[in-house]
Amino acid sequence: MMVLSRRFAKELTSKLPSVEELTDAEKEEMGRTTCLGGICSRPTSRPLTGFSRGSVDSKTLRRSSSVRGLQISDEGGGEEEEEEAGAIFRFAPKFGENEEEWDTDLDIEEIKDPYDPTGRINYLEACKIYGVIPISYFVRHMTDTNLTMRHHGLGPKGTKALAVPLISNTSIISLNLSDNWMEAEGTAAIADMLKENCYIVDLDLSENNIGNEGAEAVSMMLLENTSLVKLNLSGNKLHDHMVEHLSRILINSHTIKFLDLSHNVLGDRAGEILGPAIAENTGIKELNLSWNAFRGKGAVHIAKGMGANIFLQVLDLSYNGFGNEGAAILGEALKINNVLEELNISNNRITVVGALRFSLGLQANKTLRVLSMARNPMQNSGCFVVLKSIHANVNSAIECLDFSDISVDEAFGQMYETMKSLNPLFSVKHKGNSPVSSVDKRKCSVADPAHDKASL
Numbered sequence: 001m002m003v004l005s006r007r008f009a010k011e012l013t014s015k016l017p018s019v020e021e022l023t024d025a026e027k028e029e030m031g032r033t034t035c036l037g038g039i040c041s042r043p044t045s046r047p048l049t050g051f052s053r054g055s056v057d058s059k060t061l062r063r064s065s066s067v068r069g070l071q072i073s074d075e076g077g078g079e080e081e082e083e084e085a086g087a088i089f090r091f092a093p094k095f096g097e098n099e100e101e102w103d104t105d106l107d108i109e110e111i112k113d114p115y116d117p118t119g120r121i122n123y124l125e126a127c128k129i130y131g132v133i134p135i136s137y138f139v140r141h142m143t144d145t146n147l148t149m150r151h152h153g154l155g156p157k158g159t160k161a162l163a164v165p166l167i168s169n170t171s172i173i174s175l176n177l178s179d180n181w182m183e184a185e186g187t188a189a190i191a192d193m194l195k196e197n198c199y200i201v202d203l204d205l206s207e208n209n210i211g212n213e214g215a216e217a218v219s220m221m222l223l224e225n226t227s228l229v230k231l232n233l234s235g236n237k238l239h240d241h242m243v244e245h246l247s248r249i250l251i252n253s254h255t256i257k258f259l260d261l262s263h264n265v266l267g268d269r270a271g272e273i274l275g276p277a278i279a280e281n282t283g284i285k286e287l288n289l290s291w292n293a294f295r296g297k298g299a300v301h302i303a304k305g306m307g308a309n310i311f312l313q314v315l316d317l318s319y320n321g322f323g324n325e326g327a328a329i330l331g332e333a334l335k336i337n338n339v340l341e342e343l344n345i346s347n348n349r350i351t352v353v354g355a356l357r358f359s360l361g362l363q364a365n366k367t368l369r370v371l372s373m374a375r376n377p378m379q380n381s382g383c384f385v386v387l388k389s390i391h392a393n394v395n396s397a398i399e400c401l402d403f404s405d406i407s408v409d410e411a412f413g414q415m416y417e418t419m420k421s422l423n424p425l426f427s428v429k430h431k432g433n434s435p436v437s438s439v440d441k442r443k444c445s446v447a448d449p450a451h452d453k454a455s456l
Helices: 006-014 024-031 058-067 079-089 120-130 136-140 155-166 183-194 211-221 240-252 268-280 296-308 323-336 352-362 379-392 410-422 438-447 449-454
Strands: 002-005 034-036 039-041 070-073 146-148 174-176 202-204 230-232 258-260 286-288 314-316 342-344 370-372 400-403 427-430
Touching (some): 120 155, 183 211, 240 268, 268 296, 352 379, 379 400, 379 410, 410 427
Parallel strands (some): 002 070, 146 174, 174 202, 230 258, 258 286, 286 314, 314 342, 370 400, 400 427
Antiparallel strands (some): 034 039
């Protein structure tokens, strides 16, 4: 039993206001104070009103406290007793009230969960529903601006759980989910999430085996999403049967500026459909089609699409099979295209004949700044004819040429030195040399990202 000193009880009661000092409203409010079974409660509409000094004396206090397991002694109590008594009196009611008219605290409405702006609670609940283990890395970084979750083994169910809190997430702008094997089911969940989320602008879904249904879900999502700017679908084994969905991305999306379809298995049929889609596109500025299987007619259609496009600034066609015919069409496209600034056609089976036909377009083009033709069987003669065509074009904007892994002779070197004297920013990279300055190195490295990835 808790013991309170009489001195402390008197001190407490002496500090309480008198009934005469209270207003009629406060007296009425005191009448609503209740106590049931030693647990006191009051309406939550206003704060608790204190005792009246006149209503509590030491006898009453002793008598009422016995109900609560308290005992007031005449001896002085310590600070610990005073602190405990103070806690009790803060919630004490007016005595003599009819307790049976009041509900117990069991009837009080359950307190709702606090607002969760991070989505952490939703994520943990979603993990329970889908039967997956929550990823602590995601929980810790849900408020990051750039979230990178590569190689986390999410799978379809883990991706679906991840998509739940992302629907309302307002922090993440760049989301990298590369290599999580989310497949079509998980990809569809991310696509549905992006129909609601308008904050993510950069999405990397590379190496996830998204399948035909996943590609369709992404293309349909872009009909509603108006915020996504950069999309990476590389390494997903996308083939010709999925090209209808990919062409829909090119034709219907007006917000996507950077699209990466590299390291897939897109071939001639895909080229025949993607070519016209490239021509119709009105938004994409950078397109990566490297490491596919564009050859023959497919390559020709891609080249024609580039010529008709008036928005594309960077095009990577490296590691395909354009050959001499594709190179010739690319040359024709350069004659009419006045927007493209960077072109990579490295490792495309272009021989001396193809280089000669391609170089005709360089004599008329005024916008191309970076050209990479590395690792083509064009030999020194092909390199020399390209360099000579650029020299013949007084309006040429080319600053960097990349002929990596191709040997050149002394005549080529002399031509290069002449052009270098006229334009100090001009640089050429070939077998046996490297760019002459850090600025040149930066420019030429941009021209061949596919080679950099292959060399890792």
